[in-house]
Amino acid sequence: MSKLARKKLILWITIGIILIGGITSLVFLYLPPSHKSIAGTDGTKMKFQTSGDKFLRYDGNGNWKEIFVKGVNLGATVPGYFPGEFPATEEDYLRWFKQIHEMGANVIRVYTIHNPVFYKSLVKYNRDKGENPLYFIQGVYSQEDQLIETKDALGGGIPKSFEQDIDKAVKAVYGDLDIPVNAGFAGGKYTANAGQYLMAWHIGTEWDPEMVENTNKVHAGLPPYLGKYFSATAQASPFESFLATMLDYAATKEHEYGWEHPATFTNWVTTDVIKHPGEPLFQEDMVSVDATHVKAVSWEAGYFAAYHVYPYYPDFxxxxxxxxxxxxxxxxxxxxxxxxxxxxxxxxxxxIMVTEYGVPSSIGVSHIGPSGRNQGGHSEAEQGKIDASLTQDIYDEGYAGSILFMWQDEWFKKTWNTMRLETPADRRSFWLNVLTNEKQFGLVAMGSGKSDQIIIDGKLDDWSKLPADQVKQWAKVAPGIKNMRVTHDEAYVYIGLDLDKTFDPNQSQIYLGSDTQSGGDQPKIEWPNQTLSDGLEDLIVIGKDEETQVKAAPSYDFHRRLYGDYGYWMLPKATAKDKVEFQPWKLAVSLSMTPPDTRSAHPFQDAVVGALKRGTTNRSSADFDSLTSWQYSGNQIELRIPWMLLGFSDPSSKQVIDYSALKTGRTFTTTKTEGITFVPWIVDRKTKKVESSNPNKATLDMKKQPQYTWNPWESVKYTEHLKAGYYDMKDIYAKLKK
Structure with a gap:
């Protein structure tokens, strides 16, 4: 063989080795390593099984051992996106999986099919984890909107649609699906077989009680469903038979891949099996969905009950x-x-497992729970302690597992007492409304873009590190204030003040009026004898800790408009003082309950959310408090004001609640704003006098006051931090046996 021929041969052998290695790597990626399982009587593989009231895991050595399932719910979004957009990347998933596993969790729960990258990333993460991988529970969404609209689970093609979604989920888990990518749905080519890392199936959503009751009424007399793997019992209602049908279908589809996993359906307190005699709302005790009315008949992996149980809802x-x-x-x-x-x-x-529970870390609050376990109003530190205590309660009561809601904060979420004010609704994910508690359930804080750049500590030195075009400054904006600077991000308007002298809240009080549109009210009590050329919408009050807050102008008080004179008439009639004094910013937490519409009477309840908490947002400080809104040091004051407290319905498109909407009370519309005009003044506590540059009390020209403007945005920047709750959950998981 010639020298040239030998070189060519060596080259081709080398190329062949590289190609074989690459193909082998791909095979290893998509075919998980041998993971010890046990064969059932018909040869199907099992790793998990239920027995009595226990959830068991096969140890690979011929033994089934009881485990306590410890996990978190995992969403599919990051800030700036809605769930159907599935923006999470392999880098995101691998980072999250590592953090979740190191926290001590043994499972994550997903509610629906994720994009192929999720399953690929999970297989990749578990490659070297041996017999200690991170498992997942696969959920399948039911046709929630259609169920609520038709109020019939057995009609309108719902069973067929549900079966199609189950079929897709099973194929996705086993890497055997190729579907087009359509807006709002996961799609693509699924080739990663994640079946060996599946722990259980979890089908359905929280059931609307009126839908369940109507399904049972319309289909009364329907014989119980009898399936190959799952059946309904003789006591089963038509709706429970529907659930047995869906579970049997899921088992049938999975059996084709040679595996069996425990299965359950979603349930919640509203459709539970026990009575709540002190619950005021009829629908909370209207109907039951009973997991004992469904049984596994030849599904050796077994069956369990799953409930979402939060400590503040329902009101009982x-x-x-x-x-x-x-x-x-x-x-x-x-x-x-x-x-x-x-x-x-x-x-x-x-x-039985609690597969959703927890409290959010947010300024906003929407339900009151006993022992302070409210839906919102918690710092990250408080949230962590409550989540850990709830986990301990679940474990102590003999449950098979607890899956915390949830892993990451979700900006797209809404809640009942702020959703009217968040318009347009399709832009919710472009900003972080900290008054909407649903957005901040995560163990991972998804903070706004400048939350790591501007540390609220009363010192303005970090502002100088921001690009000049991101900060607007004005000198000598009012007597006693030599400099004012303003910037913003997706969650807050940041304000920095340099005063002429050291700030002492016992000697003086500072006001910052805000104006976003024509209209508003004059600060007749807060600044007597002074007229502004245009009214104010809100007023930032800076003083003693208990005084510092954002107040709403009487004619711009959304709370009173919605629940007072022009709305649902749940608040006392406005007094003469209410009509001129700026009002505390409030949210409803419980509406009036009056028989016969409810079983018992309970008064309207609300909570002040405009109070500004003094502290620091420095995460490395022992005094860190995630609810911090302001601080002062020497002659400097620093604030961050949530957008909604200034009347914004969507700051990303510069929209504020319009005055014309307030006249109708229950309906809110928006208008575009040019920006925020600030009107600052200082009041001497001793003399009660305003330090004014307008001693003749001429009308103050608002056009000459500092106005902060910004460009609308279509993409977001965000920060990612593990909250205190992550470490609290890590500690509690380490203490739990099994």
Whole structure:
């Protein structure tokens, strides 16, 4: 062989080795390593199984061992996107999987099919984890909107659509799906077989009680469904038969891939199996969906019950005296634990998991729970302690597992007491409204873009590091204020003040009026004898800790417009003072309940959310408080004001709530704003006099006041941090046996 021929041969051998290595790598990626399982009687593989009220894991050595399932729910979004856009990348998933696993969790739950990258990333992450991988529970969404609209689970093609979604989910898990990518849905080519890392199937969503009741009524007399793997019992309602049908279909489809995994359907307190005699709302006790009315007939992996249980909803958690049986050690009662105990007593022969629970870290609050376990109003530190205590309650009551809601904050979420003010709704994901508590349930804080750049600590030195075009400054904006600077991000308007002298809240009080549109009110009480050329919408008050807050102008008070004179008439009639004095910024937390519309009467409740908390946002400080809104140091004051407190319905498109909308009370519309005009003044506490550059009290020209403007945005920047709750959950997981 010639020298040239030998070189060519060596070259081709080398290329062949590289190609074989690449192909081998791909095979290893998409075919998981041998993961010890056990064969059922018909040869199907199993790794998890239920027995009695226990959830078991095969140890690979011939033994089934009881485990306590510890996990978190994982969403598919990051800020700036809605769920159907599935923006999470392999880098995101691998980072999250590592953090979740290191926290001590053994499972993540997903509600629906993710894009192929999720399953590929999970297989890749677990490659070197041996017998200690991170498992997942695969959920399948039901046709929620159609179910609520038709109120019939067995009509309108719903069963067929649900079966199609189940089929897609099974194929996606086993890497055997290729579907077009359509807006709002996961899609693509699924080639990664993640079946060996599946823990269970979890089908459906929280069931609307009126839909369940109507399904049972319309299909009364329907014989129980009898399937190959799952059947309904003789006591099953038509809706429970529907669920048995869907579980049987899921089992049938999975069996084709040679595996069996435990299965369940979603349930929640509203359609639970126990009575809540102190619950005021009829629909919370309207109908039950009973997991014991479905059974696994030849599905060796088994079956379990799953509930979403939050400590503040429904209202019976803080109203029903029949649940006030277990002291909380604080002078009150742990009604959450009492509820868990009653529910577990019912499901004494079936494993039961709480697959959603937790509280959010947010300024906003929307439901009151006993022992301070409210839906919102918690710092990250408070959130973590509550989440850990709820986990302990679930474990102590003999449940098979707890899956916390949730892993990451979700900007797109909405809640009942702020959603009217967030318009247009299709832009919710472009800004972080910290008054909407649903957005901040995560163990991972998805903070706004400047939350790492501007540390609220009363010192303005970090502002100089921002690009000059991102900060607007004005000198000598009012007597006593030599400099004012303003910037913003997706969550806040930031304000920095340099005063002529050291700030002492015992000696002076600072006001910052804000104006975004024509109209508004004069600060007649707050700045007597002074007229502005245009009114104010809101007023930032800076003083003692209990005084510092954002107040709404009387004619721009959304809360009173919605629940007072022009709305639902739940607030007392406005007094003469209410009509001229700027009002505390409030949100409703419970509406009036009056028989016969409700079973019992309960008054309207609201909460002040405009209070500004003094502290620091420095995460490396022992004094860090995620709810911090302001701080002062020497002659400097620093604030961050949530957008909604200034009347914004969508700052990303510069939209504010319009005055014309307020005249109708219950309906809110928006108008575009040019920006925020600020009117600052200082009041001497001793003399009660305003330090004014307008001693003759001539009308103050608002056009000469500092106006902050910005460009609309279509993309967002965000920061990602592990909250205190991450470490609290890590500690509690380490203490739990099994």
């Amino acid at each position: 958690f803080h109203l029903d005296k029949s649940f006030q049986t277990i002291p909380d050690g604080k002078g009150g009662f742990n009604t959450y634990k009492a509820y868990l105990r009653k529910l577990k007593a019912y499901y004494k022969d079936l494993p």
